Amino acid sequence: MGRIPRRFRPILAGATLRDRLYACGGALAALCVTALLGYVVVGPEAALPFLVAPVGASAVLVFAVPASPLARPWSVVGGNVLSTLVGLGVLAFVHDPFLAAGLAVGGAIAAMSLFRCLHPPGGAAALTTVIGGSVVSAAGPLFAFVPVGLNSVVLVAMGWLFHRLAGHAYPHRAPRTDPAERRSRFRAEDVDRALAEVGEAFDISREDLGVLLREVETQALVRRHGELTAGDVMSREVVRVTMHDTPETARALLLAHDLRTLPVLGPDGAVVGTVGLRELVRPATCVGELASPPLTAPVDLPALALSRALSDGRAHAAVILDTEGGLCGMVTQTDLIVALCRALTDPV
Structure with a gap:
């Protein structure tokens, strides 16, 4: 059956x-x-x-x-x-x-x-x-x-x-080139040579094929080291601002703590966005007007699953949420580098 x-x-x-x-x-x-x-x-x-x-x-x-x-x-x-x-x-x-x-x-x-x-x-x-x-x-x-x-x-x-x-994209948009592609272990020309070597036509664009292969790399890394979660590597002491704080307050916190991203909390304590110096260059009366959509992840997500999201040039940190959706930590690019070093030095 x-x-x-x-x-x-x-x-x-x-x-x-x-x-x-x-x-x-x-x-x-x-x-x-x-x-x-x-x-x-x-x-x-x-x-x-x-x-x-x-x-x-x-x-x-x-x-x-x-x-x-x-x-x-x-x-x-x-x-x-x-x-x-x-x-x-x-x-x-x-x-x-x-x-x-x-x-x-x-x-x-x-x-x-x-x-x-x-x-x-x-x-x-x-x-x-x-x-x-x-x-x-x-x-x-x-x-x-x-x-x-x-x-x-x-x-x-x-x-x-x-x-x-x-909720789907049509016409299908080919993924944009990002820093993750340049750091991948293969290049676009490698895909071209592989296709030429196989000698067959496939119903997928070269750009989509490259994205798929990079995601396969990430998933293979997660499979080998999935026991290392976001909760294991996150920073628990999180500097934050509320959506009603002034941009000057957020800028001072970023510089004082040498940070690139701050989570922005709403009146109920929920994460409504993130803000960094990139957003603070625009004029506004409160942080809520400048906040970008947050990159969030559950606390039990394999840490290495964040590698692609934190290496594509769009986000410097992921907001980690507990089982009830509340803020419990941050995983920065530095935290992810530490996690990768731990994964590569630990025996498989």
């Missing part, structure tokens, strides 16, 4: 049941809206279809794997429209259906690769064009834009709206 459920697990790395259910709901809503708008634009009396089949395949990418380079808006819109234009070109000069089908799909792959909008449903769009019959041939170049282009644009817009409401 234990083996049967595993057969139904998503084969995509990182996929969860929750994400798949969201994808089902998003595709349902998006295809309904796309069909409705296509029906309104094309009209009930028009010979053109108001929804084309390749858009269903595009929906799978947009909603199930939005981080894929193949699901980016330019890939969806450009890939489908460009492939349809290729199919129309083939249809105009090649009348043998078997040869036309092969030329259309092959030409679509070449065109999408050239214009950096590779999108698997584009092959279906090209094939649909050459086997679509008199309706497609009569529409001419218009078919590439209505309904194919229209369907693709509406689908992308629905994808953006849905993922925004669901």
Whole structure:
């Protein structure tokens, strides 16, 4: 019995049941809206279809794997429209259906690769064009834009709206280069050489692959030294300010104690942000107006799990919270260096 459920697990790395259910709901809503708008634009009396089949395949990418380079808006819109234009070109000069089908799909792959909008449903769009019959041939170049282009644009817009409401980023944003990358044991050129050595194409951008590999390094370190928690290495005597304190008070505390970050507490004692000299350069009447969102972590988190967050150039310290969410300590970059030294000198 234990083996049967595993057969139904998503084969995509990182996929969860929750994400798949969201994808089902998003595709349902998006295809309904796309069909409705296509029906309104094309009209009930028009010979053109108001929804084309390749858009269903595009929906799978947009909603199930939005981080894929193949699901980016330019890939969806450009890939489908460009492939349809290729199919129309083939249809105009090649009348043998078997040869036309092969030329259309092959030409679509070449065109999408050239214009950096590779999108698997584009092959279906090209094939649909050459086997679509008199309706497609009569529409001419218009078919590439209505309904194919229209369907693709509406689908992308629905994808953006849905993922925004669901808390995901679409279009997927490649992670920015940060100091952690320069300190990693591998470089971008190492990733390029590894991909060239393997000799296969993978459905992930090089930037995302680099981030994933750096996170693998962090998780391997945590696995080997997970017994060392944030509570073990944190500074317990925490200098703090309240959101109603003046910027001058915060600046004086930072300089007096040689600190880079102070936690900012609200009226109920909860941590509402952090402040450092970087924030204090702006004019304000109280610290609460300048506080940045805090980097927080539970007291039982493995200390080395903070290595990436404290080395990306955005945060100098993590606020450590107890089991009830109250402030109980701080882990600074210095504290983390000490923890790393302890981990590297202790036997595995």
